Amino acid sequence: xxxxxxxxxxxxxxxxxxxxxxxxxxxxxxxxxxxxxxxxxxxxxxxxxxxxxxxxxxxxxxxxxxxxxxxxxxxxxxxxxxxxxxxxxxxxxxxxxxxxxxxxxxxxxxxxxxxxxxxxxxxxxxxxxxxxxxxxxxxxxxxxxxxxxxxxxxxxxx
Amino acid sequence: xxxxxxxxxxxxxxxxxxxxxxxxxxxxxxxxxxxxxxxxxxxxxxxxxxxxxxxxxxxxxxxxxxxxxxxxxxxxxxxxxxxxxxxxxxxxxxxxxxxxxxxxxx
Numbered sequence: 249x250x251x252x253x254x255x256x257x258x259x260x261x262x263x264x265x266x267x268x269x270x271x272x273x274x275x276x277x278x279x280x281x282x283x284x285x286x287x288x289x290x291x292x293x294x295x296x297x298x299x300x301x302x303x304x305x306x307x308x309x310x311x312x313x314x315x316x317x318x319x320x321x322x323x324x325x326x327x328x329x330x331x332x333x334x335x336x337x338x339x340x341x342x343x344x345x346x347x348x349x350x351x352x353x354x355x356x357x358x359x360x361x362x363x364x365x366x367x368x369x370x371x372x373x374x375x376x377x378x379x380x381x382x383x384x385x386x387x388x389x390x391x392x393x394x395x396x397x398x399x400x401x402x403x404x405x406x
Numbered sequence: 407x408x409x410x411x412x413x414x415x416x417x418x419x420x421x422x423x424x425x426x427x428x429x430x431x432x433x434x435x436x437x438x439x440x441x442x443x444x445x446x447x448x449x450x451x452x453x454x455x456x457x458x459x460x461x462x463x464x465x466x467x468x469x470x471x472x473x474x475x476x477x478x479x480x481x482x483x484x485x486x487x488x489x490x491x492x493x494x495x496x497x498x499x500x501x502x503x504x505x506x507x508x509x510x511x512x
Contacts, residue, residue: 318474345472346438353481354466358459360423360484366467367474369436 282348284375287341290348291379294339295387300379304388305338307378311393316370316400323353325362325380325388335362337381344374345400369400407503408432412493414507418485426457426465427480430495430503436471452477452497460489469497485511 282290291300308322325335334357340350353364362380370376377391413427430452437449449471457465464483483491492506 340472342472346436347470347472349470350472351470352468354468355481356464358462358464358483358486360482363425363482365478365480367476367478369472369474 282343282345284343287343287348287377290341291339291377294337294352295379295381298385298387300387300389302389302391305378305380305390307340307376307390307392309376309392309394311395313370313394313396315398316372316396317398318367319370319394319396320365321368321376322363322365323378323380324364327362327380327382329355329357329359329361331357332383334359334383335380336383338362338364339379339381340368341377341379342368342370342374343376344372345370350376370394370396371400372396408495408501410493410503410505412505412507414491414509415485416508417510417512420485420511422485423482424485424509425480425482426491427478428455428457428493429476429478430455431476432495432497432501434471434473434475434477438471450498450501452495452501454496455479456494457481457483458492458494459483460487460491485509487511 304326306324313319323338327335335355338353341348342350350368355362373395375391375393377389379387379389381387409431411429415424418424432452435447435450439447441447451471452469455467456463465481467479488511490506490508495503
């Protein structure tokens with residue numbers, strides 16, 4: 249530590265130096281997980297350079313989740329689901345789980361209606377995004393914020 | 407053998423949209439948790455689920471560790487013909503499971 253090497257350092261300077269070092273160490277030991285940036289990267293890998301518009305998609309998760317281990321989730325997309333105009337895939341992403349991907353559902357005109365439910369895990373209060381890929385190549389999204397009181401199994405990792 | 411529960415209506419009107427519910431027992435170990443010995447428990451999840459209606463694929467789901475244990479997935483399809491709806495799951499460590507249900511169109 250550079251502050252230690254300075255023999256003329258006052259007690260106050262030493263304390264400040266130790267505090268800064270401690271803060272840096274705290275930042276360094278934070279576990280590597282999904283961040284909003286890695287989520288954006290995961291979204292880019294699906295949508296490519298296409299613009300993602302807001303609308304058409306409805307992601308339904310209770311805003312206050314008691315247990316992050318099983319979170320009921322429903323995605324519906326407004327679409328006639330015909331051979332010409334249907335939903336091709338529904339992609340679910342999260343911000344703060346260890347990985348940004350949650351699931352990808354492949355649908356087609358045989359689905360009748362774009363309405364999929366599943367149970368997912370959320371390791372923290374965070375934003376969850378559903379992105380639908382339409383047969384005409386456009387992407388639509390819905391982003392919601394979820395508060396989780398009991399995080400999904402990551403004990404010892406945080 | 408993983409236990410599977412499937413809910414497909416036994417009969418349906420031609421052209422109507424039916425809901426299909428699936429539940430399969432699986433630990434879905436995400437691969438990020440430390441075990442009792444302090445080491446990370448290796449990942450063990452179902453990665454793919456497919457559904458075929460009389461041989462034609464109508465639904466497919468790619469799953470990641472963020473899927474909850476005992477994956478429960480529901481989706482919809484149009485009741486076109488009487489026949490068989492087949493489900494298949496595959497995952498880590500060679501996991502593989504199949505199930506099927508019959509549907510009669512009135």
